[in-house]
Amino acid sequence: MELGLVGLGRMGGNMRDRLRAAGHTVVGYALDPKVSDAGSLAEMVERLSAPRAVWVMVPSGAPTHDTIKELSGLLSEGDVIVDGGNSRFTDDARHAALLAESGIGYLDCGVSGGVWGKENGYGLMVGGDTEHVQRLLPIFDTLRPEGPRDEGFVHAGGVGAGHYAKMVHNGVEYGLMQAYAEGFELLEAASVVDDVQGVIKAWSRGTVVRSWLLDLLVGSLRDDPELEKLVGYVEDSGEGRWTVEEAIDQSVPVPVITAALFARFASRQEDSPAMRAVAALRQQFGGHATRQAPGDAPGADDRTG
Numbered sequence: 557m558e559l560g561l562v563g564l565g566r567m568g569g570n571m572r573d574r575l576r577a578a579g580h581t582v583v584g585y586a587l588d589p590k591v592s593d594a595g596s597l598a599e600m601v602e603r604l605s606a607p608r609a610v611w612v613m614v615p616s617g618a619p620t621h622d623t624i625k626e627l628s629g630l631l632s633e634g635d636v637i638v639d640g641g642n643s644r645f646t647d648d649a650r651h652a653a654l655l656a657e658s659g660i661g662y663l664d665c666g667v668s669g670g671v672w673g674k675e676n677g678y679g680l681m682v683g684g685d686t687e688h689v690q691r692l693l694p695i696f697d698t699l700r701p702e703g704p705r706d707e708g709f710v711h712a713g714g715v716g717a718g719h720y721a722k723m724v725h726n727g728v729e730y731g732l733m734q735a736y737a738e739g740f741e742l743l744e745a746a747s748v749v750d751d752v753q754g755v756i757k758a759w760s761r762g763t764v765v766r767s768w769l770l771d772l773l774v775g776s777l778r779d780d781p782e783l784e785k786l787v788g789y790v791e792d793s794g795e796g797r798w799t800v801e802e803a804i805d806q807s808v809p810v811p812v813i814t815a816a817l818f819a820r821f822a823s824r825q826e827d828s829p830a831m832r833a834v835a836a837l838r839q840q841f842g843g844h845a846t847r848q849a850p851g852d853a854p855g856a857d858d859r860t861g
Contacts, residue, residue: 633659666722677701683717727799
C-alpha cells in the first residue's frame with residue numbers, strides 16, 4: 557500500500573522503516589531535507605496515487621493543525637488523513653469538519669511504543685469511520701505488534717475516540733511510572749536492603765507488578781545503578797494534564813494520576829515556595845527548626861555593595 561508520512565522524527569522515521577520493510581511504499585516528508593523523500597508537502601502528494609492516504613506525525617497543536625490545513629488544499633475527494641500524533645481529542649472534530657468540506661476522510665490514531673516500536677510494533681487506538689479504518693488496515697496491521705489484532709489495535713469509536721483512548725493511556729502511564737519511582741526511592745532509603753537493583757529485577761518475572769515499564773527501569777538501573785547520571789527533572793507532554801481535566805469534567809476521581817502529574821510539577825522546583833511556606837508555619841506554631849537559605853543564616857553579611 558502507498559502512504560504519505562509527514563514527520564520523520566524518532567517515531568515517524570522508525571514507522572517509515574517498519575512499513576517499508578513489510579513492502580509498503582512510503583513517501584516521507586520532513587523539514588529536514590537530509591531525511592525527507594520529498595521537497596514539499598505538494599511534491600509528496602503528487603507522488604502518491606489516488607485515492608491517497610497521508611499519515612501525520614508532527615507535534616500537537618498548531619504544527620498539526622497547520623499541516624492538516626495545508627494538506628486539505630492539496631488532497632482530493634476520497635483521500636484520507638490519519639493524525640497519529642498526540643493531539644488533544646477535542647481538536648479532532650475540528651480537523652474532521654475541515655477535511656469533510658473537501659470530501660477528505662479523517663482518522664485519529666493514538667500511537668504507543670516509543671523508540672521501541674520499530675522492532676516490537678506500536679499499540680494503536682483509532683477513531684473515525686469504519687470505512688476509513690478498513691481501508692487503512694494493511695498499514696495498521698504492519699505497525700501493530702505481531703499476534704492477535706485485538707491485543708495491539710482497537711477501533712475505539714468515532715472521530716476523537718483514538719486520541720481520547722491514548723490520553724487516558726498516558727494518564728495511566730503517569731501513575732505506573734510514579735509508583736515504580738517511589739518504590740525505587742523507598743528501597744534506596746532503607747538501610748535493610750543491600751541490593752536495590754536486584755530487588756527490582758526480581759520483580760520482573762512472576763510478580764503481579766511485572767510490566768514492560770518495569771523492564772525498562774531494570775535496564776536503566778543496569779546502566780546506572782543509582783541513576784546518578786540523571787537529574788530528577790521531568791516534563792509532561794500534555795496528555796496527563798488533559799486526563800485530569802477530563803476527569804474533572806466527567807466527575808471521575810483519578811487521585812493516582814493527579815498525584816503523578818503534580819509530582820512532575822514538583823520535580824521542576826529547585827526551591828518550592830509552597831514548602832517554604834510550610835516550613836514557616838511549622839516554625840511559627842510549633843517552634844520547629846528550619847533551614848536558612850544561603851546568605852540569610854544568622855550572622856550573614858547582608859550589606860549591599
